[in-house]
Amino acid sequence: MDHIFRASRQWERIQNRYITEDAAVDLTNLKSDPRNFKLSLWDPTTNGVRYLKTLAYHLGMELSPAELARIRRTPNREIGDPTTVRCGGETLCMDYLQATYEVGFIEREIDLSGARILEIGAGYGRTCHMIMSNHDISGYCIVDLKNTLRLSKAYLRQVLDEPRFKLIDFIEVDSLQDDSLRSERFDLCINIHSMTEMSPETVRAYLDLINETCSAFYVKNPVGKYIDKSLDGYLQGQEAVEMALENGPLRQLLDIHDSQAVQAAVPAFIEGYRPGDAWDCVGDSRALPWSYLWQALYKNPRKPSDG
The missing domain is CATH 3.40.50.150 (Vaccinia Virus protein VP39)
Structure with a gap:
């Protein structure tokens, strides 16, 4: 059978709208305009939640056992419908990631009991x-x-x-x-x-x-x-x-x-x-x-x- 090598409809659209013949040879603002947002990055102006979740995910995967335990002992974190990710089976949001860092820093010097x-x-x-x-x-x-x-x-x-x-x-x-x-x-x-x-x-x-x-x-x-x-x-x-x-x-x-x-x-x-x-x-x-x-x-x- 003959092999067919051609652009998908999605990429035909991208070529026609963003990476046109003229745009392909103009490097001005290449890495901060829609060309690069289609080639290698998500547009931060329209993908803020995606980047927030990515950041929360990376922080969540790097939590120490003590930091994670502090979060797990804090109930009802789902109230208020936070933007969350799941890491190791635990639901995490940026606010309580911040809180565990803050409380951990305090605990190093202060006995809160x-x-x-x-x-x-x-x-x-x-x-x-x-x-x-x-x-x-x-x-x-x-x-x-x-x-x-x-x-x-x-x-x-x-x-x-x-x-x-x-x-x-x-x-x-x-x-x-x-x-x-x-x-x-x-x-x-x-x-x-x-x-x-x-x-x-x-x-x-x-x-x-x-x-x-x-x-x-x-x-x-x-x-x-x-x-x-x-x-x-x-x-x-x-x-x-x-x-x-x-x-x-x-x-x-x-x-x-x-x-x-x-x-x-x-x-x-x-x-x-x-x-x-x-x-x-x-x-x-x-x-x-x-x-x-x-x-x-x-x-x-x-x-x-x-x-």
Whole structure:
């Protein structure tokens, strides 16, 4: 029989639309336009979920036994319909991959058994959920904006059992006064990716509160600001970009995908989030998988802390 060698209908369409005769000899933007997205890559502008799942899958396959066990002990993670993958029979999402990294970093220096914890800006409550599912703590206090606080309260009410949920105090930012929480004592304060979105004055106010009331502080935030329209096309508008640039304690611009630029910004990060002069930074590292997020753990030598 005769063998037939010819393009499929799919590739005839690609040749006619993307890799035309003219386009085949023009190398301008070859690796970042539809030609390469048909030849070797998926277009990131239309395949964001595909890339998110790919990233989550690779992280999930590299989890240590302790990291995976932490996730498995955290129930009801399916609430809220997350974007998930399955690795080794376990359903995983990016949020709880982040949480196990965060809690693991904290556990290296802090004994969370019986701890009293303050979290400033808890999002919907993933880190609180994991800590309370893995440790018998004595109390957890969340300080946040009104609507976000309502969200974390609704979420944590569903994912935690009643005895654990009753250990949480929810405090609205607007109700805080200069003397609010000053008489309280916490073994640990947590801030994850929210101080970078606060005014510098507000960040300083929180750091002063941490200095007065806490024995340890875990922070995970960007090392600086960036301007890169290729990432999202400024979907929220130029005004949103300008507002982001004016917030946080670290407002220098850098290339967040340049490892040397990120590393050079680390000393300013460690100083910028130090609650007070006496506090010691006992550990810091890049916060996987993001190129520009850093994490640090500080201890206050004037106050006792387990670890």
